[in-house]
Amino acid sequence: MEFRQELETGLLKQIGNTETTLKIKDVASKCRLLKTDNGLKVELSYTGPNASKYLQYVEKHREELTNYLLHPDDADLYEWMETSHQTTITLKKHEKEKLILFVNFDPDTNIVQTGIADENVTMKLGAPLMNINISEMSRNEFKLAIYDMLLLADEIAIAMGNSELRKMANIEMVKTYLSEIYDKFNNNILAQ
Incomplete structure (x- = not known):
């Protein structure tokens, strides 16, 4: 206080x-x-x-x-905007910026964090898109979290009018990379 x-x-x-x-x-x-x-x-x-x-x-x-x-399905976008202190007007200011989706994985804690960053991998716009502990999730829950994160990134890119970020939100590479992290480091997976 x-x-x-x-x-x-x-x-x-x-x-x-x-x-x-x-x-x-x-x-x-x-x-x-x-x-x-x-x-x-x-x-x-x-x-x-x-x-x-x-x-x-x-x-x-x-x-x-x-x-x-x-549009209750856009709830994640509005919550992210609120957490990031963004509005539709402030998002539009990032229309021409070269932005990327970044993934940060901490093997000690099994925390995966994703966000929107510039080329120097400096997080932009405040709040992360996803911050999860993969050791507490099933493979399907993790896949759903990735899907939700990519949908959120796509909605943000649309709100910005940023076509480069929109392309990144749809690339298969992000899903593949995150799945590899899950397979390699999650201790809860049963051996095939």
């Missing part, structure tokens, strides 16, 4: 957010879309604790919530 002393009163005022921040998925689960004469309207049907925070979130993110409720 952080405090700042106010000049006028000398009182200590708490700064920073002490509560967990709301996520679009949590807020959307308490909302519904209503058809009105003017189009679609997001209605919050929540009256529990912190209802005012939910209402503020709805007011501030009405467009994202509408899109999220209309």
Whole structure:
């Protein structure tokens, strides 16, 4: 907890957010879309604790919530954008950049992390696309995680308008490389 002393009163005022921040998925689960004469309207049907925070979130993110409720399959994209502090406007700024998908594997922890990087393999845009422990997954769960990650990368590339990143999100090499990691290092695989 952080405090700042106010000049006028000398009182200590708490700064920073002490509560967990709301996520679009949590807020959307308490909302519904209503058809009105003017189009679609997001209605919050929540009256529990912190209802005012939910209402503020709805007011501030009405467009994202509408899109999220209309297209629930895009949930991963909206959650990634929220975690990465990106908007459709900030993503468009990366349209002409040469971006790649990178894979980082730590053999000591069996953690596979993927993300969007520049040519110097410096992670861009904040949050990773995937961060999983492969020793806790079956081969099928891992394949599904790769598929979901590539879908998310493709959705991000489309939102950016970045055709180079879009090509990378569809390449077979990424899937092959990640599968090799799974086969080589996962201790849970039974010998064939």
